[in-house]
Amino acid sequence: MFSGSVRTDMKVAIGAILAVFLWTGTASADVLDRGAFAAALCGDAASLGSAAEAVTRRAADLSRDDLAWAAQPLRGILERRLVCLGTSAVLLDRPGAGEGRSVVSGDPQPAAGARASVLGLRQRALVETADGVLALLAAPQVEARAAGLWAAERRIAAVPDGVFARAEAAETDAGLKAAIARVAEAAALSSPDPQRRLAAIDRVAGAPSSNALSRLSALKADAAYAADPAFRAALDAGIAQVERAVAVGNGLAILYNGLSFASILFMAAAGLAIIFGLMGVINLAQGEFIMIGAYATYGVQEALRLIAPAWLDLYLILAIPVAFLATALVGIAIEALVLRHLYRRPLMSLLATWAVSLFLINLVRVAFGTRNLQFTMPSYVSGGIALYADFVVTWNRLFAIGFAAGTLVLTLLVLRATPLGLNIRAVTQNRDMAGCLGIPTRQVDRLAFGFGSGLAGLAGVALAPIYSVNPQMGATFIIDSFMVVVLGGVGTVVGTLIAALGVGQINVLIEPFYGAVAAKVIVLVGIILFLQWRPEGLVAARRRR
C-alpha cells in the first residue's frame, strides 16, 4: 500500500516529464531538407561532418520517416556503400557494385565513375553517433536499436536529451527501455546545465535503489558539490531520501524472505503436528518425505519432457497431486509396516522413523546419486517484480507462500469439514472414548499419517524451485520444523502456523545482524524459555483424558 502509492507518484512524475518532452517535440516538429542533406554528404569532409552533427542535434524533432530515410545513407557511409556522382549521392547494395539507387529519389542509377564519400577520423565519429541515434529512434529490430543506444552512449555529450526521452517513450522492449532510461539519467546527471542536473537528481531519488544510491554518492566527488550550495543541498537531500527508501525496501525484503521460509516450515511442520497430536509420534523421516516430494516433482518434470515437451512448464502444477499421493502412499506403507507396532512406545518410534529416514536417504542416493537435481524453471516462477527500492517480489518465493496458504486452507478444510477430520479430532482428544464410540482409530491413524506425510510432499514441491534438491535436503528443515511443532503446540494447525511465522521471521531477522548460527541459538533458547511459561506450546489442543 505504502510502496504502491510511492510507485504511483513516481509513474505520474515520469509521465509528466515525458509529456513535456513529447509536447515540445511535436510543437517544434522539424522537417529534413532531404536534397540538401544528400548533397552535404557528398560535399567535402567538413560538410559531411556538420550534416551528421546537425541530424543528430535535430533527431528528437524529426519525423520518423525522415529518420528512417536519413539512416540509410549514413549507414551506407560507414559500410562504404555510399558513392557520389558530383553532388548526387548513390547508395549501393554492396561496396563496389556497378549500380545503385539515388539517395533522394530512390530511382535506380548507374554508379560508374562515382567517387566514394570522404570520411576523416573526426567525421567518422560524428557519423557513427548520428547513425546510432537514428538507429535507436527508427530501427525496426531491437538488436539494431540496442546497438544504436550503445553507439550513442559512447559519445553521450553530443546526444541531446530529447533523443533519449523520445526513444524511451517509443521503446517496446522492456529491457532496452530500462537501459535507455539508465543512459538518459547518466547523461542528465553529468550534464553541464545545473537545472538539468538538479532535475536528474530528483528523478534518480524518485526511483530509489542501492544502484541509485551509489550513483548519487558518486556525485559527491563532483566539483559542483563543493562549489554550488544549491547542488550540494539537492544532492544531500536526494541521498538521504534514497537511503531511507533503500532501508525500507531491505526491511520488506527480509520480511518477505522470512515469510517464504516460514511457509516451507509450516508445510513441513503441519503434518508433523497433526501426527504428533494424534499418535504421539514424532516422525524423524518427515524431512525425507519432503525430499520424496521434491524427487516426485523431478519425476513429473522428466516424464513431461518425454511425453509432452510442450507442457513442460506445467510440471510444477502437475506435481502437486503426484507428490502428495506418492508421499502419502510411502507414509501409509511405513505406518502399516513399522509404526503400527509402536504406538505404545513413542520413544522407540523415534528410532524407527530415524532408521526409515536413513534408509530412504541412502536408497535415493543409490538410485539417483548425490548431486543436486536440475530443474527447468517454468516462466511463472522465474524472475520477479521490483516493488519498492531493492525489494523484489520473486515469483518462486511467492509460489511457495501461495502454496503454503493453499495448504493451510486444505488442511483446515480436511480437519474441519470432512468425516476424516472429525475422526482425527475425536481421536486426538480422547483415543479410548473415540474407539468406544465406534471410530476405527487404527484406520484414522493410518489415513492421518498418510495425510501428514502428503503435506510434507507438498512442501517438497514448493521447495523444488527455491532450494537445492539432493538426498540430504531433508536435514536442513527438519530440526526447525520440530521446533515449530514444539512451540506451536501439539495437534493444532493454527499454533503451527503462528509458530512457523515466528520461527521463520526471527531466523531471517536475526541472520543479517548476528549470523545464521546466532539466529538458531536464539530461537532454541527462546523456545526453551517459552516452554517454562507455556509447556504445552502456543495453542494447547483440547484433550480429554
Place this chain on the structure above:
Amino acid sequence: MNAVTGSLAATRAAAPMPVQRRYDAGLLGLVAALVGVALILGLAKPETYLVNAIGQLAALAILAVSLDLVWGYLGILSLGHGLFFAIGGYVCAMHLSAHAYAVTGTAPDVMQFMGWASLPFYWTGMTSAPYALVLAIALAVLVAFLFGWASFRSRVNGVYFSIISQALVYVAMLLMFRNDTGFGGNNGMTSFTLLFGFAMGAPGTVLTLTIVTILALAAVLIGCGRLVASGIGRQMLACRDDETRLRTLGYGTTALKLKIWCLSAAIAALAGILYVPQVGIINPRVLAPDLSLEIAVWVAIGGMGRLSGAVIGAVLVNALKFWLTAAMPEAWPFILSGLVLLVVLVLPNGLLDLGRLKPTWLSRGMPR
C-alpha cells in the same frame, strides 16, 4: 520448592523399605570379562591397531552406558548426548594441544588456522591435566543442569524432550562449525603429539590408554550397577513407568531426574575425554544429530534398561561399523537401518532378548 515432597522422600530414605537387591549376574560377568580383557591386553601386547580399536570401543561403551542410565532406567531419551561427549572431548583436546604447546613449543592448529599470536583466555590453565579433567566434567554437568532444570521443571518429557535435546546438539554443532570460536572450527583439533609427556602414537601409550579406558568402563559399570540396584534405582524405574504416580506419592521427581541426568552427562563427558586421545582428532561432526541418535541405537540394539546391554550394543554395532564402513561403505546404512527396525519391531529389549524371542505385538506395554 519441593520442601514437602523432599522431606517425605527423606523420611522414606531414613526408614528403608526392604529393598531386594538384584545382583545382576550378567553385569558382574561383564565386569569380570572386561578386567580379563585388560589383563590379556597388558600381557599379550597385540598389534597397536587392534589395541586402539578396542580402546575406542570401550570409550563408546561408556557413552552408551551414560545414555542407558537415563533412557533405560529413567525413561528420558536424550537425542543430544553427543553434546556432553563433545564437551569432554573438546576440553581433552584443548589440554592435549596446550600441553604439547608448552612442552614442544609447536603452536596448536587453532592458532595456526586463525593466525593468532596466543591462545584465547579460556585456554588458560589447560596445560594442567587435573584442571582440564575437572573443567570438562563440571562444564558438562553445568550444561546438563541448565538444560535439564529448564526442561524438567516445566515437565517437558517424552518425545518433546528428545527433539529439544536434538535441537540442542544441532545448534551446538552449528556453533562449533564457526571458525572464530577458538576451538578449531570445522577442522576441529588434531595432530596431538604428547600425552602426559609420552608420545601419542607409541604402542606403550596406546596400550596404557586402552587399559585405562577398559578399567574406567568397568568402574562406571560397577558404580551404575550399584546405583540402579539401590533405592534410587527403584525410584528411577518407578519414575520411568509412571512419573505422575511417583510424584503423587511424594517423591520429588524433578530433583531425581535432574540428578541422574547430570550424572549421565558427567559419564558421557568422561567417555569423550577417553575417546579423543585414542582417535587423535575432534571436530564438530561429533555433534551431528545423527551421531547422538546412533548412541540410542547402540543401546536399543544391545538392550535398553540393562547396563550390560548398552555395553554389548555399543561394542557390537561399532565393531560392525568399523568393519563394514571399510569393507562395504554403501551397504552399511542399509544394514544399520535394518538392524534398528529388526530390534525395534521384533526384539523390544534388544539382542539380549534373542534367548526368549517374543514378538512385540504379543507384548505391548513394554518399558519405554
